[in-house]
Amino acid sequence: MEQRVSLITLGVADLTRARRFYEALGWTTRAEPDDDVVFFQAGGLVVALWGRRELADDSTMGDDGGWGGVTLAHNVASPAEVDAIIDQAAGAGATIGRAGSASFWGGYSGVFVDPDGHPWEIAHNPRWTLGEDGSVRLPD
Amino acid sequence: MEQRVSLITLGVADLTRARRFYEALGWTTRAEPDDDVVFFQAGGLVVALWGRRELADDSTMGDDGGWGGVTLAHNVASPAEVDAIIDQAAGAGATIGRAGSASFWGGYSGVFVDPDGHPWEIAHNPRWTLGEDGSVRLPD
Numbered sequence: 001m002e003q004r005v006s007l008i009t010l011g012v013a014d015l016t017r018a019r020r021f022y023e024a025l026g027w028t029t030r031a032e033p034d035d036d037v038v039f040f041q042a043g044g045l046v047v048a049l050w051g052r053r054e055l056a057d058d059s060t061m062g063d064d065g066g067w068g069g070v071t072l073a074h075n076v077a078s079p080a081e082v083d084a085i086i087d088q089a090a091g092a093g094a095t096i097g098r099a100g101s102a103s104f105w106g107g108y109s110g111v112f113v114d115p116d117g118h119p120w121e122i123a124h125n126p127r128w129t130l131g132e133d134g135s136v137r138l139p140d
Numbered sequence: 141m142e143q144r145v146s147l148i149t150l151g152v153a154d155l156t157r158a159r160r161f162y163e164a165l166g167w168t169t170r171a172e173p174d175d176d177v178v179f180f181q182a183g184g185l186v187v188a189l190w191g192r193r194e195l196a197d198d199s200t201m202g203d204d205g206g207w208g209g210v211t212l213a214h215n216v217a218s219p220a221e222v223d224a225i226i227d228q229a230a231g232a233g234a235t236i237g238r239a240g241s242a243s244f245w246g247g248y249s250g251v252f253v254d255p256d257g258h259p260w261e262i263a264h265n266p267r268w269t270l271g272e273d274g275s276v277r278l279p280d
Contacts, residue, residue: 001165004274006263007215008212041143043144044276063206064207068257070148070210072149073146111198122141
């Protein structure tokens with residue numbers, strides 16, 4: 001199995017609401033208004049929004065409705081960009097888990113939680129290389 | 141907020157077990173044996189394994205221990221590759237949610253569940269472009 005991820009699917013309760021939230025963050029999709037899955041091209045992978053019940057069935061998972069031990073992160077080039085995205089997410093309807101602050105690992109980060117309870121850490125990590133294409137590289 | 145993901149962190153109960161599982165799938169890390177986070181460079185993003193309790197706290201999430209509405213997928217170039225990875229995952233200790241089979245969306249996929257309950261769909265989608273670098277592209 002190659003060391004890569006092709007697709008991250010987020011289960012949602014209300015696809016229209018979820019789509020609007022990510023669009024309010026500036027994301028764009030070619031999905032039609034009545035598509036039952038919304039795909040976003042996110043660099044070399046795809047982020048999808050799909051009904052959580054359908055995703056649970058398709059993934060052969062039981063579902064009690066909570067968080068499941070997966071957190072996504074979005075790295076940026078400065079603490080100021082962390083703060084700006086946390087503000088943008090709040091304006092789009094996210095819950096702010098924690099505002100931007102210095103992190104125990106030597107960077108700066110904050111957390112927003114999307115309308116379906118999926119957390120995103122927005123982080124500035126000065127030890128990771130952030131490419132112009134948005135890719136991140138661990139130190140050599 | 142740019143349309144990209146930098147890091148996917150999977151919360152785990154036993155970091156050594158989780159690391160061994162992904163290494164048994166062929167993944168490699170530069171993490172030291174006693175590091176408390178294990179990072180895998182996965183194309184232009186990073187996949188991390190970290191204690192689920194620590195991840196919950198850091199993500200400002202409550203945790204009832206179940207699945208949380210997030211499924212990862214790994215796309216490959218043929219149905220035979222789907223079957224091979226599902227077999228490999230079973231050999232590495234995964235639970236097989238469903239064996240490879242034709243999917244309702246016109247491709248072929250199976251699901252394995254890692255030792256911490258995180259599902260991975262292994263998929264062949266003939267309508268998506270799989271790059272030589274492992275990136276996936278939605279149709280134009």
